[in-house]
Amino acid sequence: MDELTIKDVAKECGVGISTVSRALNNHPDISPETKKKIMGVIKETGYVPNNSARNLKRTDARCIAILIKGITNPFFSSIIQIVETQAQKKKYAMVIQHVDAYENELDVALQLVKEKRLRGIIFLGGAYQHDKRKVEKLKVPFVFCTIGAVQETGKKTYSNIAVNDRIESRRMIDYLLDLGHKRIAIITEGTEAESVGQLRLEGYKDALTARGIAIDERLIYEVEDDEDPYSMENGYITAKKLLDSGVDFTAVFAIADFLAVGVCRALHEAGRRIPEDVSVAGYDGIPIGEFYTPKLTTIKQPIGKMAEKTIKLLFDVIEGKSGHEHIYFPAELVERESTGKPNN
Amino acid sequence: MDELTIKDVAKECGVGISTVSRALNNHPDISPETKKKIMGVIKETGYVPNNSARNLKRTDARCIAILIKGITNPFFSSIIQIVETQAQKKKYAMVIQHVDAYENELDVALQLVKEKRLRGIIFLGGAYQHDKRKVEKLKVPFVFCTIGAVQETGKKTYSNIAVNDRIESRRMIDYLLDLGHKRIAIITEGTEAESVGQLRLEGYKDALTARGIAIDERLIYEVEDDEDPYSMENGYITAKKLLDSGVDFTAVFAIADFLAVGVCRALHEAGRRIPEDVSVAGYDGIPIGEFYTPKLTTIKQPIGKMAEKTIKLLFDVIEGKSGHEHIYFPAELVERESTGKPNN
DNA sequence: TTGTACGCGTTATCAC
DNA sequence: GTGATAACGCGTACAA
Numbered sequence: 183m184d185e186l187t188i189k190d191v192a193k194e195c196g197v198g199i200s201t202v203s204r205a206l207n208n209h210p211d212i213s214p215e216t217k218k219k220i221m222g223v224i225k226e227t228g229y230v231p232n233n234s235a236r237n238l239k240r241t242d243a244r245c246i247a248i249l250i251k252g253i254t255n256p257f258f259s260s261i262i263q264i265v266e267t268q269a270q271k272k273k274y275a276m277v278i279q280h281v282d283a284y285e286n287e288l289d290v291a292l293q294l295v296k297e298k299r300l301r302g303i304i305f306l307g308g309a310y311q312h313d314k315r316k317v318e319k320l321k322v323p324f325v326f327c328t329i330g331a332v333q334e335t336g337k338k339t340y341s342n343i344a345v346n347d348r349i350e351s352r353r354m355i356d357y358l359l360d361l362g363h364k365r366i367a368i369i370t371e372g373t374e375a376e377s378v379g380q381l382r383l384e385g386y387k388d389a390l391t392a393r394g395i396a397i398d399e400r401l402i403y404e405v406e407d408d409e410d411p412y413s414m415e416n417g418y419i420t421a422k423k424l425l426d427s428g429v430d431f432t433a434v435f436a437i438a439d440f441l442a443v444g445v446c447r448a449l450h451e452a453g454r455r456i457p458e459d460v461s462v463a464g465y466d467g468i469p470i471g472e473f474y475t476p477k478l479t480t481i482k483q484p485i486g487k488m489a490e491k492t493i494k495l496l497f498d499v500i501e502g503k504s505g506h507e508h509i510y511f512p513a514e515l516v517e518r519e520s521t522g523k524p525n526n
Numbered sequence: 527m528d529e530l531t532i533k534d535v536a537k538e539c540g541v542g543i544s545t546v547s548r549a550l551n552n553h554p555d556i557s558p559e560t561k562k563k564i565m566g567v568i569k570e571t572g573y574v575p576n577n578s579a580r581n582l583k584r585t586d587a588r589c590i591a592i593l594i595k596g597i598t599n600p601f602f603s604s605i606i607q608i609v610e611t612q613a614q615k616k617k618y619a620m621v622i623q624h625v626d627a628y629e630n631e632l633d634v635a636l637q638l639v640k641e642k643r644l645r646g647i648i649f650l651g652g653a654y655q656h657d658k659r660k661v662e663k664l665k666v667p668f669v670f671c672t673i674g675a676v677q678e679t680g681k682k683t684y685s686n687i688a689v690n691d692r693i694e695s696r697r698m699i700d701y702l703l704d705l706g707h708k709r710i711a712i713i714t715e716g717t718e719a720e721s722v723g724q725l726r727l728e729g730y731k732d733a734l735t736a737r738g739i740a741i742d743e744r745l746i747y748e749v750e751d752d753e754d755p756y757s758m759e760n761g762y763i764t765a766k767k768l769l770d771s772g773v774d775f776t777a778v779f780a781i782a783d784f785l786a787v788g789v790c791r792a793l794h795e796a797g798r799r800i801p802e803d804v805s806v807a808g809y810d811g812i813p814i815g816e817f818y819t820p821k822l823t824t825i826k827q828p829i830g831k832m833a834e835k836t837i838k839l840l841f842d843v844i845e846g847k848s849g850h851e852h853i854y855f856p857a858e859l860v861e862r863e864s865t866g867k868p869n870n
Numbered sequence: 871t872t873g874t875a876c877g878c879g880t881t882a883t884c885a886c
Numbered sequence: 887g888t889g890a891t892a893a894c895g896c897g898t899a900c901a902a
Contacts (some may be wrong), residue, residue, distance in 0.1 A: 185640065187879055198889040203881060211887060228663050230633075233641040234578040235879035238894045253606060259597040263753070266626065278624035282610065289574075296529065296895095297577040319572045409607070414817040447817040473758040473791040475819055531895055542873040547897060557871060579895035582878045640879095 186229055194223050206231060243299035244274045246496065249291055251281040251308035254410050256440075256468045257485050258306050261327060264489035265304060272497060274301070281308065283409075288316040295322050302496045305329065310376040323499040323506070327492040328483070331508040332376060338506035341499070343492045346510040347378050350481045351385025353515055354435060354463050359393060362524050363433040363461060366390075367401040369420050369445060370437045371411040379404075379411075382437040382465065400429045405441065417444025425452050432460060432524040439464035439471050442478055446520065457522035467516065476519035483513050530573055538567050550575060587643035588618045590840065593635055595625040595652035598754050600784075600812045601829050602650050605671060608833040609648060616841060618645070625652065627753075632660040639666050646840045649673065654720040667843040667850070671836040672827070675852040676720060682850035685843070687836045690854040691722050694825045695729025697859055698779060698807050703737060706868050707777040707805065710734075711745040713764050713789060714781045715755040723748075723755075726781040726809065744773045749785065761788025769796050776804060776868040783808035783815050786822055790864065801866035811860065820863035827857050 188206075192199040197216065204212045205220040223229075237243070246269060250258055262278065269276040279294055281287045287308045294300060303324040310332045317339060330344040358366050368386045371379035387397055403424055405416040417436055421444060424434070434449075436442035442464030446456055454460045456476050464471055467482025488511050498504035532550075536543040541560065548556045549564040567573075581587070590613060594602055606622065613620040623638055625631045631652045638644060647668040654676045661683060674688040702710050712730045715723035731741055747768055749760040761780055765788060768778070778793075780786035786808030790800055798804050800820050808815060811826025832855050842848035 185879095188881095189879080192889095199879095200881080200883095200890080201888060204888090207881080213887060216887080228636075228659065230636050230640055232582070232879050233637060234581040235894085236881075237578040238576070238582060238879080238896090239881040240894090241882085253603045262597060262624075278622075280606075280622035292572075292574050293577060296574055315572065414813050418817060443814070443817050447819060450819050469758050470787070470814065473762060473787050475791060475794050529895095532897095533895080536873095543896080544874080544898075545872060548872090551897080555871065560871080576895050579878090580897080582880090582895085583897045584878095585897095 186227060188229075188231065191220070191223055191227065191229050194227065195220050237298055240299060243301070244272075245277065245298055245300055246274050246302040246304070246500075247277045247279055247291075247294055247298065247300050248304045248306060249279050249281055249287050249294075249308075250306045251287050252283070253280060254412070255307055256466070257328065257483070260485055261306060261489040261492070264486065265493045268490070268493040268497075286313075286316075288312055288320060291320055291322075291324070292316065295320065302500050304492055304496060309374070323496060325492050325496050325499075327488060328485075330381070330510070338508065341492075341495055341506040342508040343488050343495070344510060345481075345483050345488075345513045347381035348385040348388065350513045350515075351382035351435075351437070351465065352389040353385075353513075354465065354481055355386050355389035357515055357517075358433050358435065358461065358463060358521065359389060359395075361433075361461070361521065364395065364524075365398070365401065365429075365431040366433045366435055367403065367424055367429075367431040368435045368437070369403045369405065369417060369424070369441055371405050371407075379437055386435065398429075400427065401431060412438040412440050414440050414444040414447070417441030418448045419444070421445040421448035422452075425449075425454075433463065433521070434460060435463045435465075437465050439466040439468045439478060439480055442480070442520075443470060443474055446474065446476070446478075456520050458525055461521040461524070463521055467514070471516075471518070479518045479521040480516050481513045482516045484511050487511060530571060532573075532575065535564070535567055535571065535573050538571065539564050581642055584643060587645070588616075589621065589642055589644055590618050590646040590648070590844075591621045591623055591635075591638055591642065591644050592648045592650060593623050593625055593631050593638075593652075594650045595631050596627070597624060598756070599651055600810070601672065601827070604829055605650060605833040605836070608830065609837045612834070612837040612841075630657075630660075632656055632664060635664055635666075635668070636660070639664065646844050648836060648840060653718075667840060669836050669840050669843075671832060672829075674725070674854070682852065685836075685839055685850040686852045687832050687839070688854060689825075689827050689832075689857045691725035692729040692732065694857045695726035695779075695781070695809065696733040697729075697857075698809065698825055699730050699733035701859055701861075702777050702779065702805065702807060702865065703733060703739075705777075705805070705865065708739065708868075709742070709745065709773075709775045710777045710779055711747065711768055711773075711775040712779045712781070713747045713749065713761060713768070713785055715749050715751075723781055730779065742773075744771065745775060756782040756784050758784050758788040758791070761785030762792045763788070765789040765792035766796075769793075769798075777807065777865070778804060779807045779809075781809050783810040783812045783822060783824055786824070786864075787814060787818055790818065790820070790822075800864050802869055805865040805868070807865055811858070815860075815862070823862045823865040824860050825857045826860045828855050831855060 192202045205217045281290050305326045325341040327343050331342040370383045403420050436445050464478045464480040471478035471480050536546045549561045625634050649670045669685040671687050675686040714727045747764050749764050780789050808822045808824040815822035815824050
């Protein structure tokens with residue numbers, strides 16, 4: 183009784199259900215007055231079509247999805263906004279689906295494709311590596327945004343839009359080395375083999391090795407494996423450990439701006455001036471870096487451009503105008519107040 | 527051809543579809559070996575049940591939903607995590623649904639209830655005021671979290687869990703007044719009539735009026751109506767305007783911590799020391815306040831407790847153990863480094 | 871323990 | 887332009 187259906191509306195209007203359906207879906211073959219009447223009754227009764235039944239029968243469905251794993255990433259909201267705008271321009275609906283930590287994002291994607299007849303998917307966050315069989319099962323075009331390609335497979339069945347973490351990380355270390363720093367600590371995160379933390383650590387090692395500087399394991403710190411590893415708190419705690427260890431260093435590279443903020447606070451409390459005593463560099467380019475004191479030197483990811491490319495590429499593939507691509511965007515090293523020449 | 531159904535699985539296994547269905551839904555009346563065989567084929571073929579068809583037929587569906595409007599709110603992720611944990615304990619599924627800026631959250635809720643047979647809904651963000659007819663249409667229990675009740679209607683058809691913005695805001699101003707400040711600027715946001723910005727501004731006025739201090743409109747600043755009004759950038763820009771105006775003030779109350787951060791930066795660049803020259807107070811109690819330099823004095827909302835109460839209350843109502851409630855949680859005034867006695 | 875047949879609410883395909 | 891009717895894929899009485 184409480185759920186009213188298209189049948190009820192049809193009866194109320196004294197027309198057939200297909201007529202109501204036509205009114206709902208803007209079909210051409212319907213007289214304006216009939217449509218008007220039906221829409222009136224719908225407004226009045228508050229009828230809402232059952233989406234499950236719709237999706238079951240529908241074939242077209244101009245709809246894409248964004249799958250988000252890990253809601254804490256500071257970039258996601260701006261990416262979503264950009265994608266949303268573009269999707270609207272193309273008259274596509276967009277659904278945002280959150281993926282629980284314990285779920286596999288490809289499973290969720292498979293589900294959603296069946297459920298909503300998706301035409302394309304954008305993945306935000308989540309793993310680098312994926313089960314090949316599941317990748318093959320997913321027939322819909324999909325793009326990983328901010329997630330680099332693991333392997334350059336021959337045939338491209340999906341796209342990646344990302345920054346080359348290893349190279350950009352190395353660039354930051356090169357910059358610090360150029361300033362004259364020799365003992366650079368890194369605060370990273372490295373539980374998974376192919377995590378960004380690992381990639382950025384590799385870049386760190388690359389830079390040092392290229393200059394013939396030996397890697398000092400006492401300068402490498404991993405944050406506690408938390409539910410949110412890239413937190414200010416983790417940066418703070420880890421920097422404290424670094425300070426307590428008594429190891430000598432003139433610069434700290436935190437692999438995320440949030441971590442860098444925590445590092446700055448810990449240094450401040452320890453009476454170390456930034457950048458006079460210690461330089462601090464971050465990674466990401468989020469707003470806090472511009473408003474923190476000192477302003478944070480960082481690797482700024484071109485999130486806006488990446489998001490725009492992501493959605494453009496997705497639509498191009500959907501429309502057959504393009505094949506899949508694996509694109510690395512260059513990031514920008516933004517030099518601000520938190521880094522300088524070493525003091526000694 | 528590419529979408530395989532329960533029928534295909536049944537044929538593959540040489541059994542009827544109902545047997546497959548039983549295997550999928552953990553029904554008791556099925557022999558272990560049959561089940562095992564079926565599950566094997568499902569794994570092998572990668573069959574995924576069509577959720578639309580399921581929801582169409584299902585009646586039970588232990589499922590709740592969180593509807594999020596405005597993804598930028600810094601509290602949402604922690605609230606979601608808490609709710610998620612509790613839902614899992616109760617063996618409820620949880621879906622997170624993003625509400626576009628131009629959509630009405632109640633319409634989306636109505637949709638979702640039909641689609642997923644929801645048992646309860648939690649609203650995060652969005653409007654205070656709602657169309658009564660839509661509220662009545664929504665038969666499922668629902669709770670607004672961090673959104674205060676607008677009117678104390680007689681019968682309670684939904685719940686609110688929130689902080690009393692007006693009172694807490696007044697508390698902060700009282701604290702600043704007690705320190706000796708007389709000229710307190712406020713940076714707020716006030717496009718909508720019932721926005722939190724308005725409520726917090728009311729609290730500001732309450733405090734001043736109670737002490738017989740005249741409201742000086744030159745000390746009241748509203749941020750530009752942006753897509754994200756509570757941004758550091760907005761705080762920065764608005765504080766600059768305040769400084770440029772030449773009006774005298776010894777304290778600034780920003781109605782969100784993000785705004786306060788921007789304010790601090792603007793003051794720093796103008797050569798004003800915090801708190802020696804100007805005190806800055808925020809509102810919300812987000813992590814940045816603890817790691818910024820200076821640490822931010824703020825009104826800390828008990829987000830964890832509020833989230834826990836929200837989900838507990840929702841389940842209590844679902845299970846008929848409780849009626850709806852409108853609860854205000856007390857916030858905590860956290861005194862940190864950014865405020866002090868005025869200098870003159 | 872297992873298979874058959876019906877219905878969930880909608881859209882697409884026909885007739886009219 | 888409109889109305890009946892057959893799917894869509896699944897869950898579930900009911901029969902076997």
